[in-house]
Amino acid sequence: xxxxxxxxxxxxxxxxxxxxxxxxxxxxxxxxxxxxxxxxxxxxxxxxxxxxxxxxxxxxxxxxxxxxxxxxxxxxxxxxxxxxxxxxxxxxxxxxxxxxxxxxxxxxxxxxxxxxxxxxxxxxxxxxxxxxxxxxxxxxxxxxxxxxxxxxxxxxxxxxxxxxxxxxxxxxxxxxxxxxxxxxxxxxxxxxxxxxxxxxxxxxxxxxxxxxxxxxxxxxxxxxxxxxxxxxxxxxx
Numbered sequence: 001x002x003x004x005x006x007x008x009x010x011x012x013x014x015x016x017x018x019x020x021x022x023x024x025x026x027x028x029x030x031x032x033x034x035x036x037x038x039x040x041x042x043x044x045x046x047x048x049x050x051x052x053x054x055x056x057x058x059x060x061x062x063x064x065x066x067x068x069x070x071x072x073x074x075x076x077x078x079x080x081x082x083x084x085x086x087x088x089x090x091x092x093x094x095x096x097x098x099x100x101x102x103x104x105x106x107x108x109x110x111x112x113x114x115x116x117x118x119x120x121x122x123x124x125x126x127x128x129x130x131x132x133x134x135x136x137x138x139x140x141x142x143x144x145x146x147x148x149x150x151x152x153x154x155x156x157x158x159x160x161x162x163x164x165x166x167x168x169x170x171x172x173x174x175x176x177x178x179x180x181x182x183x184x185x186x187x188x189x190x191x192x193x194x195x196x197x198x199x200x201x202x203x204x205x206x207x208x209x210x211x212x213x214x215x216x217x218x219x220x221x222x223x224x225x226x227x228x229x230x231x232x233x234x235x236x237x
Contacts, residue, residue: 002028002164003121004037004047005133005154008092009147013182020094021180025151027172027201029164034175034194039091041065042181046074046091050105050122053081056089064093071098090118108165114138125162132161146213148190151176152206159202174201176209186223189216 004026013019024038024045039046039057044064048057056077063073070093078084078100090099090111099111099118109122112134119130119137136157140150155174164172178191190212195204 002026002033002049003119003124003129003133003155003158004049004090005117005119005137005151006045006047006090006092006097007117007137007147007151008045008094009116009141015182017182019180019182021147021178021182022092023147023151023176023178025155025174025176027155027159027163027174027205029166029169029172031171031173032194032196033173034177034196038175038177040177040179042179043067044070044091044093045177045179046070046089047118047120048087048089049120050088050102050109051083051086053083053087056081056087060089060091064091069093070096074098074100088120088122090120092116092118121158123164123166125165129158129161129163133158146188146190147178148176148188148193148209151178152202152209155205156202170199171197172199172201173197174205176205186216186219188212189219 006024009021022040022045024040024047026033026037036052037047037049039061046057046060060074070091085102085104087102097113097118099113101111105122108124108126111120112130119134121130133154137154173196175194190209193208195201198204
C-alpha cells in the first residue's frame with residue numbers, strides 16, 4: 001500500500017521544557033488510507049501497509065503506550081502473524097526504530113531506517129521514491145515549521161519521484177497524524193488530517209493543512225482565554 005514515513009523529534013517548547021513529538025504520513029492509490037495505516041500517540045508512531053493488517057498498527061501503538069520498546073513490540077506482533085511475509089510494518093519510539101518488509105510484498109518494495117525516522121513503500125516505481133521521502137525529511141528537519149507541514153513535503157517528494165506505479169487506479173488518498181508530549185489549550189487541528197478520495201491527494205492534503213492552520217489560529221484567538229479560565233464568559237458569545 002504505497003509509501004509512508006514515521007518520525008520522532010525532540011524540541012524545546014515555549015515553556016522551556018524538552019518535548020517529544022511523533023508523526024506518520026502515508027499516501028496510496030486507493031481510498032481512505034488514513035483509516036488503515038497510520039497510528040501515533042505521544043510514545044511513538046507506527047505504519048502498517050502492503051497486505052494491511054490493521055491490528056499490527058493498533059496493537060503496536062498500544063504496546064508503545066504500555067512501555068514496550070518499538071522493536072520488541074512490532075517483532076512480537078509479526079511473529080504471531082501468519083501473514084507476515086505479505087506485510088510491511090515500521091515505526092519509531094523515543095529510543096529506537098523498526099522496519100520490516102515481508103518477502104512476498106509486491107515490487108518495488110523496501111524500506112529505509114535513518115536517524116529517528118523510517119520510510120517504507122511497496123508497489124512503487126522504484127527505490128528513488130523512498131529515498132526522496134527520506135532525503136526531503138532529513139533536509140528540512142531543523143526548519144522551524146510544523147512537523148505536519150514537513151510531512152506533506154516528504155510525501156510530495158516521493159510522489160514527484162514516481163510514487164505508486166498503479167496508474168490505472170485514479171482514486172487515491174493521503175493522511176498524516178502528529179502527537180507530542182506538550183499540553184495545548186487546543187490540540188492543533190492540523191495534526192490529524194485525511195484526504196480519503198481524490199485525484200490529487202497530496203495537493204488536497206496540503207490545502208487541507210493550510211485551511212486547518214488558519215482555522216486553528218482563529219480558534220485560539222477567539223477561545224483560548226476562555227478555556228484557560230474555564231469559562232465561556234471570556235468570549236463574546
